Amino acid sequence: MVENPLTPHSKDLGLVAAEAANAPIAEQVPASFFKQLLGFWVTFITIFKKVNTVEYPEVKEPTAERFHGRHQLNRYEDGLEKCIGCELCAWACPADAILVEGANNTEEERFSPGERYGKVYQINYLRCVFCGLCIEACPTRALTMTNEYELADDSRGKLIFEKEDLLAPLRQGMLQPPHPMAPGTDHLDYYRGTITGSDSAKSAEHVHGATDA
Amino acid sequence: MSVEALLGTDPGWIILVKGLLIFVICVVATLLSIWGERRLVARMQQRLGPNRVGKFGLLQSLADGVKLALKEDLIPKTADRIVFVIAPIISVTACFMSFAVIPLSGQVNLFGHKTLLQLTDLPVGVLYVLAIASVGVYGIVLAGWSSGSTYPLLGGLRSSAQVISYEVAMGLSLVAVFIYSGSMSTSAIIAAQHDWWFCITLFPSFVIYAISMVGETNRAPFDLAEAEGELVGGFHTEYSSLKFALFFLAEYVNIVGVSSLATTLFLGGYHALPGLTFTENWLGGWFTVVWFLAKVVMFFIIFVWLRGTLPRMRYDQFMKFGWKVLIPFSLVWIMIVSTLRVMSQRHTPRAAVFGVTLGIILLLLAANSLMESNKKRRAKSDEIGEVSTPSFPVPELPTKRTEQING
Numbered sequence: 001m002v003e004n005p006l007t008p009h010s011k012d013l014g015l016v017a018a019e020a021a022n023a024p025i026a027e028q029v030p031a032s033f034f035k036q037l038l039g040f041w042v043t044f045i046t047i048f049k050k051v052n053t054v055e056y057p058e059v060k061e062p063t064a065e066r067f068h069g070r071h072q073l074n075r076y077e078d079g080l081e082k083c084i085g086c087e088l089c090a091w092a093c094p095a096d097a098i099l100v101e102g103a104n105n106t107e108e109e110r111f112s113p114g115e116r117y118g119k120v121y122q123i124n125y126l127r128c129v130f131c132g133l134c135i136e137a138c139p140t141r142a143l144t145m146t147n148e149y150e151l152a153d154d155s156r157g158k159l160i161f162e163k164e165d166l167l168a169p170l171r172q173g174m175l176q177p178p179h180p181m182a183p184g185t186d187h188l189d190y191y192r193g194t195i196t197g198s199d200s201a202k203s204a205e206h207v208h209g210a211t212d213a
Numbered sequence: 214m215s216v217e218a219l220l221g222t223d224p225g226w227i228i229l230v231k232g233l234l235i236f237v238i239c240v241v242a243t244l245l246s247i248w249g250e251r252r253l254v255a256r257m258q259q260r261l262g263p264n265r266v267g268k269f270g271l272l273q274s275l276a277d278g279v280k281l282a283l284k285e286d287l288i289p290k291t292a293d294r295i296v297f298v299i300a301p302i303i304s305v306t307a308c309f310m311s312f313a314v315i316p317l318s319g320q321v322n323l324f325g326h327k328t329l330l331q332l333t334d335l336p337v338g339v340l341y342v343l344a345i346a347s348v349g350v351y352g353i354v355l356a357g358w359s360s361g362s363t364y365p366l367l368g369g370l371r372s373s374a375q376v377i378s379y380e381v382a383m384g385l386s387l388v389a390v391f392i393y394s395g396s397m398s399t400s401a402i403i404a405a406q407h408d409w410w411f412c413i414t415l416f417p418s419f420v421i422y423a424i425s426m427v428g429e430t431n432r433a434p435f436d437l438a439e440a441e442g443e444l445v446g447g448f449h450t451e452y453s454s455l456k457f458a459l460f461f462l463a464e465y466v467n468i469v470g471v472s473s474l475a476t477t478l479f480l481g482g483y484h485a486l487p488g489l490t491f492t493e494n495w496l497g498g499w500f501t502v503v504w505f506l507a508k509v510v511m512f513f514i515i516f517v518w519l520r521g522t523l524p525r526m527r528y529d530q531f532m533k534f535g536w537k538v539l540i541p542f543s544l545v546w547i548m549i550v551s552t553l554r555v556m557s558q559r560h561t562p563r564a565a566v567f568g569v570t571l572g573i574i575l576l577l578l579a580a581n582s583l584m585e586s587n588k589k590r591r592a593k594s595d596e597i598g599e600v601s602t603p604s605f606p607v608p609e610l611p612t613k614r615t616e617q618i619n620g
Contacts, residue, residue, distance in 0.1 A: 040522050044518070051256070051260060051261050
């Protein structure tokens with residue numbers, strides 16, 4: 001590769017580049033006729049090259065690892081929601097795409113550890129610009145983004161995602177809230193991540209059964 | 214049987230069938246060639262091209278056509294309504310008409326009737342094709358003019374200027390063919406290529422024709438009329454729906470038309486490649502159609518290849534090329550051909566023929582070297598810098614780079 005004389009180097013204080021810049025402009029000579037005909041060879045040989053097209057709906061290539069896709073509201077290992085309804089995401093959103101309404105947890109109806117939970121959680125995907133500022137703002141890692149990008153629909157209403165559309169699915173060992181926190185723990189244990197799924201789910205089941213009875 | 218005997222005894226219904234056949238062939242060829250062009254040019258750009266509608270996307274152009282036909286048909290307020298409607302019809306009719314004299318096959322059996330797949334055979338067949346092509350230009354001019362808007366007018370003017378100037382070169386390139394075949398009838402020209410195809414014996418004519426047919430059909434790299442950046446859509450900017458589809462159809466039928474004329478005049482028409490003449494009797498003579506179509510398809514592939522490779526030319530370069538290179542070159546070539554032809558007809562001794570050929574070559578070389586030295590002299594005078602410095606202050610000539618180096 002020919003080095004570009006105009007790129008300044010750190011050592012020569014740009015003097016070489018300055019000299020090169022002051023050189024008279026070389027006259028542009030068109031390539032010879034036969035050299036120009038090489039273009040036909042280029043297009044011809046490209047016919048037999050591998051096609052670059054990804055036939056999308058049939059073939060789906062994975063996105064980049066940190067691709068900004070649809071949001072997800074995460075849960076703790078026992079199924080309680082991480083969202084505390086603080087609205088920081090909504091405040092961080094530059095496009096005003098997020099609506100949060102918090103509410104108080106009660107001992108009978110607990111959705112998240114601690115005092116508050118997000119009662120209403122909506123993201124308007126007609127407004128969202130997928131900048132990820134909401135994710136940065138979230139104090140509990142409740143809000144993250146998935147790699148899902150197929151967000152097309154035929155009405156405005158369908159593109160406003162409700163809380164149940166955004167919530168992460170219940171995995172093994174998770175219980176559908178509302179249910180109390182694991183016995184003998186408080187919200188700080190949840191926050192520190194000391195709650196493990198299976199144990200707490202069992203105990204929660206136990207507690208649940210107790211309250212039911 | 215002679216061509217006259219075969220075509221002259223055609224009953225009316227056979228003529229009708231042939232007319233219908235020509236129409237169907239042209240329309241189907243258009244649909245397939247649009248698909249083929251898009252697929253091939255896509256491959257040249259490492260893409261796939263249309264592959265959704267039908268097997269391999271074969272029905273893509275049909276779907277596009279239906280979509281076009283269902284669109285709203287607009288006529289601008291300032292347009293001349295009658296001419297605006299007539300223009301695409303002229304354009305498309307002219308294209309189809311030129312197919313009347315193109316022989317598509319040798320002797321075949323059409324519904325129990327021995328005939329040729331050729332609507333008619335005129336003694337001035339090729340002249341007729343040129344005339345019809347000129348009529349087709351009216352479609353472009355009228356479309357541009359009647360739209361009542363600036364861009365179509367400019368596009369129409371460009372297209373017509375282009376088509377007319379390249380028609381001159383095209384006509385001149387055909388003269389050599391007429392001289393050597395002694396006829397303007399397409400079937401006689403094909404018969405005259407029995408021993409050697411004209412693309413070999415009259416190679417320069419073939420090259421000139423091949424170039425001018427690209428110019429004539431407004432195709433890349435000569436598609437100046439459709440220079441989107443300059444003229445929006447060219448002469449058909451204001452057209453929509455079926456009228457636009459007609460122009461589209463006309464363009465592609467035109468390509469097939471000039472390709473088949475090239476096949477007829479230079480590539481031996483429907484005849485097989487030398488050494489494969491036995492194939493002409495296959496399927497009761499119908500196999501000749503395959504040969505004809507294969508040659509036309511070859512031309513079409515070259516059209517696509519040109520489009521995939523070359524950038525669009527500038528208008529002045531294009532006109533310069535047409536008037537200052539192609540036309541003088543064909544005139545000189547016609548002189549040479551006619552001289553040699555007359556000599557061979559009068560049975561001039563070999564030595565004289567060689568002498569004349571050598572003389573022509575020497576003359577050409579001399580002219581070339583004269584031009585070169587002239588060019589050099591001019592370049593030298595430029596170098597000395599005889600540009601007089603004016604008395605008033607002028608900005609410095611841009612002989613030095615003035616780019617900033619550090620930010």
